[in-house]
Amino acid sequence: MHTSHLLRALKNQSIFLILVFFSISGTSFAQIPRQYLDITVSPVNQDWTYTLGEKVEFSVSVTQSGRPIPVENVRYFVKEEKMNPIKEGPLVLKEGKASISVEGMKKPGFLRCEVFATVDGKEYRGLGTAAFAPEKIVPTVLMPSDFDAFWNAGKQELAAVPMDPKMVHIPERSTEKVDVYHVNFQNVKNSRVYGVLTVPKGEGKFPAILQVPGAGIRPYGGDLAKAARGAIVLQIGIHGIPVDLAPEVYSNLASGALNGYWNFNAQDKDLYYYKRVYLGCIRAVDFLISLPQYDGQNLGVQGGSQGGALSIITAALDPRINYLVAYYPALSDMTGYLNKRAGGWPHIFADSNLKYYNNPKVVETLTYYDVVNFARILKTPGFYSWGYNDDTCPPTSFYAAYNQIKAPKEVFVIPETGHWTYPEQGVKSDNWLFEKLKK
The missing domain is CATH 2.60.40.1930 (Macroglobulin (MG2) domain)
Structure with missing residues (x-):
């Protein structure tokens, strides 16, 4: 649906934005610059x-x-x-x-x-x-004939790895209503997934939400607000490093060892950086459903940008997820540039990168990781939100994916927004998700 009337109302009041990556500590707010x-x-x-x-x-x-x-x-x-x-x-x-x-x-x-x-x-x-x-808008990326077989093999590889979960209670972060834990569990390739778990206190069972992160390297604090509202929430990082380190550790990694991680091993579909990431999101689902506080039947996933991509991908790969929320998903129709139109973040085939990555091996690899191909097999109902002024994730790219989705879907468009959201978008998406999870 288009929302020009809401847009006009928003212009006449003091408004705040949800940070670009939608993934720090719940819903983060700052003044629109x-x-x-x-x-x-x-x-x-x-x-x-x-x-x-x-x-x-x-x-x-x-x-x-x-x-x-x-x-x-x-x-x-x-x-x-x-x-x-x-x-x-x-x-x-x-x-x-x-x-x-x-x-x-x-x-x-x-x-x-x-x-x-x-x-x-x-x-x-x-x-x-x-x-x-x-x-x-139709996608440019092709679907590999062995797409399902490739990811089924990856899931089998993951299933053979013991989860080995570890939880450390954080009393100084916990409240009267919510317990907070640092958690980690085993993933493929001798790696681990680290995150922050927030669990409502009290008797009973609760629905669960997996929050997947936007691009970057950063710490996480947990989503106490959604936990206080009655949902178990797991925020994860994707880099296999603890999420409670000193800030300079993350900035050093961002400018050093993990600089440009989204392009690592792009010439090999089995070694590409995101294979461990996508499987790690499934392992996070394994962890959530193992919790004794989980109600056993209501599970959602949400994120923006890279996290919007991971929301769609995780839901497509894991039928245990009932609902998804995605903002301006990255990693969508990345081959657009090869067809004389915008491709999705990380713009691997844009002019500045073309001489490094424009070869058949990279093109083949990305077909296994492009959101478009997960959208083609997605069966999970979803809520989506974005604007037309996005410089980071061009709307051409995410509409190429969105238009392939056959599952029930709802989109909330505020055209003037770019790679950020108004709080009203967050409220609307959260209300949609909680309404679904608590049915």
Whole structure:
């Protein structure tokens, strides 16, 4: 569903965003960063959506403290996501406003207008994105003939590994309503999965939620809020390292040994970094269902970006999951760039990476890990949310996956959002998930 009325209401109040990766300690909030110079770029259609070939007009407003001010070097360009500009040039403002008209796309996708202006030597940027028949976007990635066999073999490999769970109670983090634990358990290749478990106190059995992380290397604190609401919650990291180390450990790994981990061994489908990650998510499900407090029948998974991908993937691979929530899933239709359109994060075939990774082995490997192919086999009901202004995970890429889903699905679109969400999206998705899990 499109939600332009909600969008207009949100603009008139103080709003906060859920952090990009949706994965730190429950639902994290911070103020939406505002620029000294506010550049607003909006397609004039109310829901930012157009029919194929329909002409689009972008409305531009450049203000400071709500009023137009003198600016320099105002320029714009219009392009299909991540592609070269198809129209560009200087922009003349009249009382801080302008409009840009451009021919519409003849094929399904997204057309983005970016505007730049300079004040006191600093350049500022604004963008708006028009959708053209997004429900008709088809994927470029192919399905391997042995896709199911490959992942069934991986699950058999995992099943042969003892779980060997370890739990350490954290009294200083626990509350009157929730117990908090650091946990870890064994995964494939002599690795372990580390995470934070939050369990409601009291009698009875509880539904469970697996929270899978966005990209990066960081500590985790546990989701006490959802546990207090009556669900067991397990937040996991994906790198096989404890999640309670000093901050400098993670920053050193991010700039050193794990820098660019998403590309590690991409030429070999059996050694690719994400194979251990995907199987580790299944092992996290093994751990959750083993808990005596689990109700035995209600299990969800949720995440954003890389975590949105892992939500879909884990649910597709593991029928024990009943419901999923995914925000702007990464790792979707990654071969888009090879077909002259945007591909999903981590943009392995973008121009800057093409000379390193454009070979048949990498293309073959990624077909086993692309969200599109998991979407094709997904049977789990899901709730999805995103916007059109996402620079990190282009909507072309995640619509390519979303459109393949045959399972029951609900999508909550707020077009102006990028690689972040309003709290209303988090509230709506959490309410959806808890309603399902507590039926």
